[in-house]
Amino acid sequence: MKRPPVVTRAVERGLSPFRGKRAAHLLPRARLGGPMPWVIAIMVAITVLATAGGLALSNLVARASGDLAGSATVQIVDPDPRTRSTQAEAARDILASDPAVVSVVVLPEDEVEALLEPWLGAGSEDDALPIPALVELRLRDGAGEPELDRLADLLAEAAPDARIDAQSDWLAPVLAALSTLRWMAFGLIALLAFTGAAAVWLAARNALGSNRDTIEIVHLLGGNDDQIARIFQRSILLDALVGGLLGLLAGFAAVLLMGAQFAVLDSGLVTGGGLERLDWMLLALVPLFAIAIAVYTARMTVLSSLRKML
Amino acid sequence: MPESEIVQFDNVGLRYGTDREILSNISFTLFPGRFYFLTGASGAGKTSLLKLLYLAQRPSRGAIRMFGTDVITLPRERLPAYRRRMGVVFQDFRLVDHLSAFDNIALPLRVSGVREADLQGPVTDMLEWVGLGHRAESRPATLSGGEQQRVAIARAVIGRPDMLVADEPTGNVDPEMALKLIRLFEALNRLGTMVVVATHDVHLIRKVPDSLIMRLDKGTLADPTGALRYPPRRVEAGR
Numbered sequence: 258m259k260r261p262p263v264v265t266r267a268v269e270r271g272l273s274p275f276r277g278k279r280a281a282h283l284l285p286r287a288r289l290g291g292p293m294p295w296v297i298a299i300m301v302a303i304t305v306l307a308t309a310g311g312l313a314l315s316n317l318v319a320r321a322s323g324d325l326a327g328s329a330t331v332q333i334v335d336p337d338p339r340t341r342s343t344q345a346e347a348a349r350d351i352l353a354s355d356p357a358v359v360s361v362v363v364l365p366e367d368e369v370e371a372l373l374e375p376w377l378g379a380g381s382e383d384d385a386l387p388i389p390a391l392v393e394l395r396l397r398d399g400a401g402e403p404e405l406d407r408l409a410d411l412l413a414e415a416a417p418d419a420r421i422d423a424q425s426d427w428l429a430p431v432l433a434a435l436s437t438l439r440w441m442a443f444g445l446i447a448l449l450a451f452t453g454a455a456a457v458w459l460a461a462r463n464a465l466g467s468n469r470d471t472i473e474i475v476h477l478l479g480g481n482d483d484q485i486a487r488i489f490q491r492s493i494l495l496d497a498l499v500g501g502l503l504g505l506l507a508g509f510a511a512v513l514l515m516g517a518q519f520a521v522l523d524s525g526l527v528t529g530g531g532l533e534r535l536d537w538m539l540l541a542l543v544p545l546f547a548i549a550i551a552v553y554t555a556r557m558t559v560l561s562s563l564r565k566m567l
Numbered sequence: 568m569p570e571s572e573i574v575q576f577d578n579v580g581l582r583y584g585t586d587r588e589i590l591s592n593i594s595f596t597l598f599p600g601r602f603y604f605l606t607g608a609s610g611a612g613k614t615s616l617l618k619l620l621y622l623a624q625r626p627s628r629g630a631i632r633m634f635g636t637d638v639i640t641l642p643r644e645r646l647p648a649y650r651r652r653m654g655v656v657f658q659d660f661r662l663v664d665h666l667s668a669f670d671n672i673a674l675p676l677r678v679s680g681v682r683e684a685d686l687q688g689p690v691t692d693m694l695e696w697v698g699l700g701h702r703a704e705s706r707p708a709t710l711s712g713g714e715q716q717r718v719a720i721a722r723a724v725i726g727r728p729d730m731l732v733a734d735e736p737t738g739n740v741d742p743e744m745a746l747k748l749i750r751l752f753e754a755l756n757r758l759g760t761m762v763v764v765a766t767h768d769v770h771l772i773r774k775v776p777d778s779l780i781m782r783l784d785k786g787t788l789a790d791p792t793g794a795l796r797y798p799p800r801r802v803e804a805g806r
Contacts, residue, residue, distance in 0.1 A: 473661075478655075478675045479647045479675070
């Protein structure tokens with residue numbers, strides 16, 4: 258009888274890790290056949306959109322706050338145009354000589370009318386609705402509410418009809434709303450990350466269930482938890498790579514499209530919310546985070562299930 | 568316990584849930600280089616005892632030492648190293664359905680980290696030896712029961728384990744192939760592998776004259792002389 262072919266002991270031979278392609282074929286999966294790449298693609302696309310929205314709103318709030326900080330407007334409301342003009346010039350002279358004021362400009366009446374035209378209509382000669390005289394001033398850095406109060410007191414005698422307002426006060430509710438939207442966008446990102454992790458958890462458990470026999474065999478042949486977890490990690494990594502790339506492309510396309518549409522509006526407020534180069538780089542990191550979350554979740558799910566076996 | 572002893576069971580009991588014990592007061596010692604047959608009627612607990620042997624199950628009570636280590640208290644992350652020292656032929660074969668015969672046989676070597684270049688020759692030789700050289704790329708579903716069993720046996724012995732556990736390994740093969748497989752087990756045994764074969768087949772037991780017989784009866788081990796629990800220490804030399 259032919260001598261049976263008995264190989265030398267496996268443990269005495271050169272060892273190479275049981276992972277990568279060697280291990281991957283233990284799980285039969287058709288690439289893009291399952292829903293996971295598409296789920297990850299959708300998650301990444303929505304996350305890219307939400308992140309872009311959050312970043313754009315952050316930029317918008319930062320720029321608007323910077324522009325408005327240290328600016329104030331003096332309004333002189335008097336039905337008599339000459340009194341308005343006299344008080345405006347007096348106010349300008351007083352403010353220009355104050356050390357807290359960096360610059361001061363009396364807005365020409367036609368410019369004020371142009372500003373109000375959208376609300377009052379064009380060509381109104383009616384004096385029944387007096388248009389206030391406006392004096393714009395820029396305060397030195399660090400000047401705040403006490404300086405404005407002091408300036409108001411200074412103007413009280415020479416320009417008794419003057420009312421001084423910080424410009425930031427006017428837009429404070431708008432900025433607060435934008436800030437809330439920004440935080441909502443970041444909250445949405447956190448929710449999407451959680452939902453993505455939950456989807457991967459379900460997929461990993463499903464894969465674990467449908468491949469339980471194979472896993473038990475590898476387990477009984479001496480495969481350790483790390484080896485088995487790596488098989489699933491690799492599988493989900495490939496899904497996440499494909500899904501992440503598709504999602505990033507879709508998300509970028511949507512952001513560019515929305516950016517182009519908002520740019521057409523040509524509104525100062527909206528154009529202030531454009532994305533910087535760093536923002537685009539941050540968006541490109543979204544799929545990497547998604548992949549990391551997916552792989553980590555898959556690993557933890559599989560290890561947790563394996564610990565229930567002896 | 569001397570290190571040469573591979574397995575020692577001491578008053579081991581096994582029950583599932585709150586049912587009565589499937590195995591009771593099992594005590595025996597197994598030495599390297601010996602060939603053991605485990606017999607008993609259906610339902611006597613042979614498969615349960617084998618599960619304890621190949622570390623798929625923890626006992627409800629008692630102590631089990633393997634390769635000089637208490638495997639009951641051993642952390643589970645250290646168990647794979649012990650499983651790699653065993654070969655197991657499962658009663659239901661447990662082949663991986665989507666892997667070819669070649670890949671099924673190569674699986675223990677791959678799990679142990681043997682390089683691809685090093686496993687091609689041995690796996691091919693093993694396939695030839697069990698008469699499946701022409702079915703290397705066939706998947707289990709396309710193999711007959713006997714062919715699947717041969718693949719399962721080839722997978723169990725390919726890594727030349729210290730201990731081979733086989734549950735009815737010749738149940739689905741013809742007498743000629745059964746004899747051939749027993750000769751393979753004997754050849755492994757001569758190389759130092761301890762073999763435990765669970766079987767009903769009395770003729771098979773007679774083919775291995777030096778073998779020891781462990782007989783299970785309703786969950787207890789028939790050992791009236793204590794020979795299994797306290798075997799004479801003569802077996803290590805010369806085998």
